[in-house]
Amino acid sequence: MSAETDAPIVTIRALGDHVGQEVTLQGWCYAKTGKGKLVFLQLRDGTGICQAVVFRGNVSDEDFEVAKAITQESSLIVRGVVKAEPRAPGVPGGYEVDVRGVETTGISDPYPIQPKEHGVEFLMQHRHLWLRSNRQWAAMRVRAVIVRAIRDWLDDHGYLNVDTPIITPAAAEGTTTLFEIDYHGEPAYLAQTGQLYNEANIFAFGKVYCFGPTFRAEKSKTRRHLQEFWMVEPEIAFCDLEQLMEVEEQFVSYIVQRCLAECAPELEVLERDTSFLQRVTPPFPRIHYDEAVAMINAAAARGDLVPGYPDPVPAIEWGDDFGSPHETYIAAQFEKPVFVHHYPTQVKAFYMEPEPGRPEVCRSVDLLAPEGYGEITGGSERMSDASKLIAAIEHHKLPMAPYEWYIDLRRYGSVVHSGFGLGVERTVAWVCGLDHVRETIAFPRMLTTMRP
RNA sequence: UCCUCGGUAGCUCAAUUGGCAGAGCAUCCGGCUGUUAACCGGACGGUUGUUGGUUCGAGUCCAUCCCGGGGAGCCA
Structure with missing residues (x-):
């Protein structure tokens, strides 16, 4: 020049x-x-x-x-x-x-991505270049603000960041499919949650969180699933289910409000209607599983359609877990994220505390995002009595030995405690108004795609 | 794993009943002082995803496999 x-x-x-x-x-x-x-x-x-x-x-x-x-x-x-x-x-x-x-x-060679419509397959094959496009750029910047907001809120509210192992010896919950690796000749697995370790950590530090990548090998191929995704998992001593919901609504509201305050240009690039986001303030509506089942079955009886889909809401039998259409229907009935609590004990993980006097439901809670973005947090009050925990492990036909250390936590000064996990990608998709989580992480790992 | 839709130029798409494979964009050349995915003129660009079959003739019909989109289940 x-x-x-x-x-x-x-x-x-x-x-x-x-x-x-x-x-x-x-x-x-x-x-x-x-x-x-x-x-x-x-x-x-x-x-x-x-x-x-x-x-x-x-x-x-x-x-x-x-x-x-x-x-x-x-x-x-x-x-x-x-x-x-x-x-x-x-x-x-x-x-x-x-x-x-x-x-x-x-000087650039002829650039493959033009300022016009392209197919998803082509864009994913050029993900290393697609990131330069303004919508992708905006989504990554919002993601970074969300991650910062997560850490800031937790750090400012007395939570200690104690990260948990990614290489683990066995399935934590025994339900989902894990990626197996060779740990010097012994089979090991990539972690699907840090929760059990979090529970150990609260007895040392009170309030903790772990924040890192999580791995699920399930053959899921939908707009809400990745094989590798990021999750933040706070865990709190001396906290019951009701207090947990209060924490979650404060936490999620803070994250959304930080994005509104810091990402106006990005949300404009994404053409996000921020009126939905501005409403995200405490308190969030809370509905009992019983109530949700009644709402779903009333909708099914009327022949209501699942919002955004051409199919009617399917009826549900009490005791079954929600399918994706059920979650979508429930979430659409509210303008804010909605808590659904007290799911049936039989469809949830073994460590969740049964409701006193009504053991067929447990003290669990999922937070469903509005606009069809699905479950963004899942949490519960944990079982705090050693003998009840041992019975639950036996009932689920899980081996006792690997859980001895976990049972120990109830033997040495047990307390009521609760925690939850928040999926970063689903949160980013919701805040950005994206229709697929693959655009919420720089290099998504999906069922059939791990390149670039 | 199952259901469903798709695969034609670098990209986005068209091609009538089975009858010469086309357009826009991109790229290259030329023109223009206010463009917003500019516009005008010209050039370049093809193993129609694979393999096999039916037919005088297949992008089009049949079978097979591969790849991708959407959904279910499972989950955050």
């Missing part, structure tokens, strides 16, 4: 702080168009997108030729004067750069 100056390097996100100044931007050409002696560049730098206007009269002949030769996704350094222009396209938008000098640092 001709006439090097000391114009400061700034980010597109902060352009508004530099109106009237000459600045340097470093980034990539997102799109380009031109008309004779004008070249319009959409420049992105990772923090946003802005239009850079190259007019032949404002740059050297050499720089104008450089600008004309820029291809989509070429890397470049641009020097120019920031102008407030309300109609300028961009993210956040409202400013454009009147270019005085331009230099390319890497």
Whole structure:
């Protein structure tokens, strides 16, 4: 670029702080168009997108030729004067750069992804490039804010981050399919939850959380499932089911409100209707499993359709777990996330505390997100009596020896305690209004896809 | 694993009853001072997912396998 100056390097996100100044931007050409002696560049730098206007009269002949030769996704350094222009396209938008000098640092080969519709298969095969597209960029930025909000809320509320092992000797809950690995000749499994270890940790630290990747080898192929996903699992000593729901609604509301406060440009790129999100404040509605079954069966009797699907709500027998259509129907009856509590003991994990006086239901709770995003948290009050826990393990026909340490927790100062897990990808999908969790993580691991 | 839909140019799609495989975008060349997925003119671009079958003739019909989308179950 001709006439090097000391114009400061700034980010597109902060352009508004530099109106009237000459600045340097470093980034990539997102799109380009031109008309004779004008070249319009959409420049992105990772923090946003802005239009850079190259007019032949404002740059050297050499720089104008450089600008004309820029291809989509070429890397470049641009020097120019920031102008407030309300109609300028961009993210956040409202400013454009009147270019005085331009230099390319890497001319791009013809770029596979065009600014138009593409099929999912093609985009997934080019995931390493797709991440540059503005909707993907926005979703990843929202994800990062959600992760930050999760950690901030927990750290600020007395929870200690104690991470749990990813390599585990056996199924924690004995239900789902796990990925098996060879642990020096002994079979081991990638963790599906850190919960049992969390329970050990609360007796040392009171309130804890683990936060990391989780693995499920199930042959699930839906918009809500990944083989590898991230989950945060808080666990709390001296906490019962009712107190747990209060924690969850505060926690989830904080996450959503942080996104609204910090991600306005991203949510706009995603064309998210934020009115649904603004309503996400405590308290959330709570319904008992009995009540949910009655609602579902009333809807089934009326022939109501599952929201978003052409099929009627299927009837349910008391004692069965909800199917996906049931969850969708229940969630659609509320404008906020809704707690469904006291599921039948027989469909839930062995360690959940039965309701006193009514042992056929347990002190469990799922949080269903609105708009069809499904279960985003699952939790319960844990069984705190050693003899009841031993009976439950026997009833589920699980081997006793691997659980001896877990039973110990009830032998040495047992307390009422509760915890839950929140799925990061489903939360991101919901906040962003995405219709598939594959777009909520940079490189999703799905049933048939692990490349790139 | 099951149900369902699909696979044609780099991408998005079209192709009548089984009858010459096409268009837009991208790319390359030329033109234009305000573009928003610009526009105008020209060029380049094909083993119709695989294998086999029916037929004078198959992108189109049949069988098979492969790959992908959506859904169920399971779950966060």
